[in-house]
Amino acid sequence: MKVDETKCVGCGRCRTYCTMGAIAFMRERHGKVCAEVDQHECVDCGVCYRAEVCPVEALYEPKPEWPRSVRGTFSNPLIEHKETRVPGRGTEEMKTNDITGRFKFGEAGMAIEMGRPSTGARFRDIEKVAMAIAALGGIAFERQNPITGLMIDKATGKMNPELMDEKVLSGIIEMTVPLERVPEIIAVVKKVTKEISTVCSFDLTCKVRSDNKTLAFDLAREAGVVPTPNGKTNVGLGRPFFLEEVQK
Ligand code: SF4
Ligand code: SF4
Structure with a gap:
């Protein structure tokens, strides 16, 4: 501006x-x-x-030139992610898992939301967190996510070096992981966030079993994070495009 x-x-x-x-x-x-x-x-x-x-x-x-152009795309909800061709900030798909079926029983949708109004987040800090998670091995960042789209190496979480000094209102690192990996990811994020100059929060989503158990939340509690549950209700406006497997 x-x-x-x-x-x-x-x-x-x-x-x-x-x-x-x-x-x-x-x-x-x-x-x-x-x-x-x-x-x-x-x-x-x-x-x-x-x-x-x-x-x-x-x-x-x-009109901003690259790389400054990413500021608006991550911070202004009226601007589309033209660089990555991915709309939204990245967690919409987690919230609409009833329709997309991206994570199944036995898995958790995880996201690290970095930055908030008044603090924002620079890409050098987003990269630091993404690379610490990737170093655990076997982590696949969500491809339909604009932060993943800006990684030059999706296996290591390395981001385009031109972006390091760019600042956005918030950026969301997102992945689907087996439930048992939730504690180690929480632990590594808690450790690396001591080295960054912004705030971050976890998003953790999983399917609810018929006995009302949400195993991801139990694992988060064990890892020292107290979940504050949010509910989203599918009111039937979307039609699932996947076949659900048998509940475990
Ligand atoms: S950060 Fe947002 S509100 Fe502040 S000057 Fe820039 S465009 Fe305006
Ligand atoms: S609102 Fe801001 S930009 Fe506009 S006249 Fe006042 S100080 Fe200047």
């Missing part, structure tokens, strides 16, 4: 809408006070622009 200094009247209204505190300074320009967007911190989420608070329409979104 940028500010047209010839229009800005320095009212400061846009500052309170910034998700990253990137409009932190008001500078003197052309003999008047103007807002300034810190381009290093701005994630191009577009919130300040869409809020329509600027009285003189001084905020504008220049």
Whole structure:
């Protein structure tokens, strides 16, 4: 996001809408006070622009070049992932597993959500977490996920080096794993997150057995994570395109 200094009247209204505190300074320009967007911190989420608070329409979104273009695609829900051709942030498919059947009984859908409003996440930290998980061996990152699409080596989690300094509102590393691997992944993520400069949270999804057991949650508790369950109900608008196996 940028500010047209010839229009800005320095009212400061846009500052309170910034998700990253990137409009932190008001500078003197052309003999008047103007807002300034810190381009290093701005994630191009577009919130300040869409809020329509600027009285003189001084905020504008220049068309970003690669690699900056990933900021908007991961941070602005109105922009598609053209680089990876994968829509959404990546967890939609986990939530709609009743339809997609990506993970079965005995498996868990796992995701690490990195970054939040006010902190964001740089790709160098996303890569660090992805590579620590991949180093466990036998991990297949979800192919229909935009973070996976930016990996130059999907086996190691290595990302395109041009992205390292890019910052996004949040990025989601996603995978399907056998249930018994949940604790070791939680352990390695807890360890590596001590070395990164953002926040992250686990998404953990599994099928519920007829005895109401959710084994992934039991394993998470054993690994020292207290799950806060969320329920999604398939109201019949989608038709499953897989045959369910026998429940274990
Ligand atoms: S686009 Fe988002 S991060 Fe950038 S200045 Fe506007 S609100 Fe802040
Ligand atoms: S809301 Fe518009 S006029 Fe006011 S400080 Fe921000 S860019 Fe300048």
